[in-house]
Amino acid sequence: MPQLPHPTPEELRRDPLPLRGRTALVTGASRRGGIGYAVARRLAAYGASVYLHHHVPHDTAMPWGADHPEAVAAGVRAALGDPDARVVDGPGDLSDPAVPAELVSRATDALGGRLDILVANHALSGSDGTLDTIDSAMLDAHWAIDTRSVLLLVQAYARLRAALPPRTPGGRVMMMTSGQDIASGMPGEIAYALQKGALASITRSLSTTLADLAVTVNTVNPGPVDTDYMTGDDHAAIAAMFPAGRWGMPDDPARLISWLATDEAAWITGQVIDSEGGFRR
Numbered sequence: 591m592p593q594l595p596h597p598t599p600e601e602l603r604r605d606p607l608p609l610r611g612r613t614a615l616v617t618g619a620s621r622r623g624g625i626g627y628a629v630a631r632r633l634a635a636y637g638a639s640v641y642l643h644h645h646v647p648h649d650t651a652m653p654w655g656a657d658h659p660e661a662v663a664a665g666v667r668a669a670l671g672d673p674d675a676r677v678v679d680g681p682g683d684l685s686d687p688a689v690p691a692e693l694v695s696r697a698t699d700a701l702g703g704r705l706d707i708l709v710a711n712h713a714l715s716g717s718d719g720t721l722d723t724i725d726s727a728m729l730d731a732h733w734a735i736d737t738r739s740v741l742l743l744v745q746a747y748a749r750l751r752a753a754l755p756p757r758t759p760g761g762r763v764m765m766m767t768s769g770q771d772i773a774s775g776m777p778g779e780i781a782y783a784l785q786k787g788a789l790a791s792i793t794r795s796l797s798t799t800l801a802d803l804a805v806t807v808n809t810v811n812p813g814p815v816d817t818d819y820m821t822g823d824d825h826a827a828i829a830a831m832f833p834a835g836r837w838g839m840p841d842d843p844a845r846l847i848s849w850l851a852t853d854e855a856a857w858i859t860g861q862v863i864d865s866e867g868g869f870r871r
Contacts, residue, residue: 607637607671608852612760613701615694617684617743618712620644621657622665623818625766626711628840631669632848634677638707640666641697642679645712652715654818676701684712685734690742698750707762707851708747710740713786715819718779728781736785740765744796744807751803761805762851763796765789767862769811773871790862797860806859808850812843813866833868842867 614633619626619642630640642663649656659679667677678700682693698705714735717728744763751761767790770776770783790809797807814828816837829837843865849855850863 604854605637608854609633609707609848610637610672610675612637612706612851613639613641613698613704614707614709614851615641615643615697615701615705615747616709616711617643617682617693618645618710619666619679620646620649620659620662621654621817622662623654623657623840624711625812625815625817625840625843626709627662627665628844629709629711629847630666630677632841632844633707633709633851634666634669634675635671636848636852637672637675638851639672639675639701640677641700642666642677643682643693643697643712644679645681645683647683648714652819684739684743685731687734687738687742690739691746694743694746694750704754705747705750706760707764708743709764709847709851710743711766712739713766714782718781720778721780724780729784732781732785736782737788740789741792744800748800748803748805751800751805754803757804759804759853759856761800761803762855763800763805763807764847764850765793765807765809767809767811769813769864769866772811772864793862794860801859806850806856808855808859809862810843810847810850811862811864811866813838813864813869815840815843831870833870838865838867838869 616626616630619630634640644659646656663677663679682689714732717731768786770787776783793809800807846865
């Protein structure tokens with residue numbers, strides 16, 4: 591059986607902008623305290639042009655409140671590594687089944703007619719409960735936003751990639767899960783855990799489906815990340831469960847997700863990857 595040649599010295603050297611010339615859509619990038627913002631900044635710093643999706647009404651209803659989309663975009667723009675790259679932002683209510691395809695189309699047009707990287711980071715917070723307290727409205731809301739919209743985004747993205755020349759490199763899909771399959775799970779957030787579990791479960795099937803389009807599909811569990819939703823004694827108790835003595839910060843999973851977008855991760859697909867800093871449940 592023929593052996594592949596060893597990489598040349600030139601091939602072993604990493605481009606300081608490994609995503610130069612590539613384009614990315616990051617959903618749920620609406621707050622400077624969130625994971626989506628951190629991911630977008632990393633992708634931009636690596637050379638990519640980035641489209642930031644936001645849905646301000648969701649954050650407005652949350653205890654942490656909404657950020658200003660123009661300030662979020664400015665923060666990502668400041669991180670751009672390639673002077674020819676761009677940052678664009680736009681809204682979208684992903685509970686509407688028509689919006690995922692519209693968003694992919696809008697991002698593609700805004701970024702020059704091509705979309706290489708899809709990071710489905712958005713999720714519904716709240717509207718959840720225990721097995722005894724959940725109802726059909728809670729289940730339906732989480733299904734629509736946490737799972738259905740992600741699959742529709744991947745579908746629209748895959749159709750775009752299918753129109754490119756065969757095996758065009760650089761195709762990447764990253765989804766987000768929440769460690770709902772680890773230790774005791776998430777008994778207080780049944781609707782959320784159910785839908786995030788569905789994404790973890792479908793990862794391998796999607797990776798097989800998109801393999802012929804030269805697209806990798808991976809899902810990241812970022813573990814507990816300090817996105818300004820917890821304070822006081824509860825915050826300190828969680829921090830003590832990490833060997834480092836601190837929470838995960840948004841840039842912790844962002845480093846992994848951005849690396850998965852590079853050519854160095856081209857051989858990794860169909861995986862659910864924990865990025866938890868040794869968190870002890």
